[in-house]
Amino acid sequence: EVQLLESGGGLVQPGGSLRLSCAASGFTFSTYAMSWVRQAPGKGLEWVSAICGSCGSAYYADSVKGRFTISRDNSKNTLYLQMNSLRAEDTAVYYCAKGGVDRAPWAWYFDLWGRGTLVTVSS
Amino acid sequence: ETVLTQSPGTLSLSPGERATLSCRASQSVRSGYLAWYQQKPGQAPRLLIYDASNRATGIPDRFSGSGSGSDFTLTVSRLEPEDFAVYYCHHYGTSPPTFGQGTKVEIK
Numbered sequence: 001e002v003q004l005l006e007s008g009g010g011l012v013q014p015g016g017s018l019r020l021s022c023a024a025s026g027f028t029f030s031t032y033a034m035s036w037v038r039q040a041p042g043k044g045l046e047w048v049s050a051i052c053g054s055c056g057s058a059y060y061a062d063s064v065k066g067r068f069t070i071s072r073d074n075s076k077n078t079l080y081l082q083m084n085s086l087r088a089e090d091t092a093v094y095y096c097a098k099g100g101v102d103r104a105p106w107a108w109y110f111d112l113w114g115r116g117t118l119v120t121v122s123s
Numbered sequence: 124e125t126v127l128t129q130s131p132g133t134l135s136l137s138p139g140e141r142a143t144l145s146c147r148a149s150q151s152v153r154s155g156y157l158a159w160y161q162q163k164p165g166q167a168p169r170l171l172i173y174d175a176s177n178r179a180t181g182i183p184d185r186f187s188g189s190g191s192g193s194d195f196t197l198t199v200s201r202l203e204p205e206d207f208a209v210y211y212c213h214h215y216g217t218s219p220p221t222f223g224q225g226t227k228v229e230i231k
Binding site for chain 2: 044045046047059061062095104106107108109110111113114115116
């Protein structure tokens with residue numbers, strides 16, 4: 001079955017860190033660009049970061065640049081998001097989403113989404 | 124950054140009626156790289172339309188997308204009960220990609 005499954009969310013204090021994981025199955029993970037998209041409670045969608053299949057290039061929204069790091073382990077079919085210096089405004093459901101191939105990793109629609117993992121930043 | 128403005132914010136319609144949702148970009152969307160998603164409460168978004176007018180796999184043909192440049196439209200020809208949800212447009216023509224704020228289609 002083609003699916004994405006996020007994990008690693010939880011409650012963290014402002015200034016803290018958290019690492020999200022996204023396990024992929026059912027497709028050739030290493031081929032595809034992947035992204036993280038978040039949704040604050042009751043709000044719309046916000047693109048966070050993208051990484052290409054195997055080139056190593058990564059891109060970030062200005063709101064997380066310098067604090068978040070996207071990475072992937074193609075041998076484990078897993079995408080990661082390391083989140084440091086967390087702020088209250090980072091509170092959201094974080095989705096991983098599958099892009100495509102042969103273009104910049106941000107230049108894709110998302111044809112497969114995980115169920116999301118909730119990150120709550122609060123003291 | 125390209126800002127996407129969706130209208131209306133809420134659309135109140137009855138099953139069987141036609142829904143027309145608008146997405147306007149603050150600048151022209153390169154190559155028509157515009158997608159539409161449907162999201163129901165507690166669920167992840169689902170891709171409906173990509174590249175402005177191409178239906179995603181498994182999407183019923185009552186959903187159609189059109190437009191170019193900076194004006195795009197999602198049309199649901201006849202609303203089914205399962206179509207009442209929030210719809211988002213998303214451009215991926217330039218970095219950063221952005222989403223519209225959403226249109227809620229509710230039962231009248």
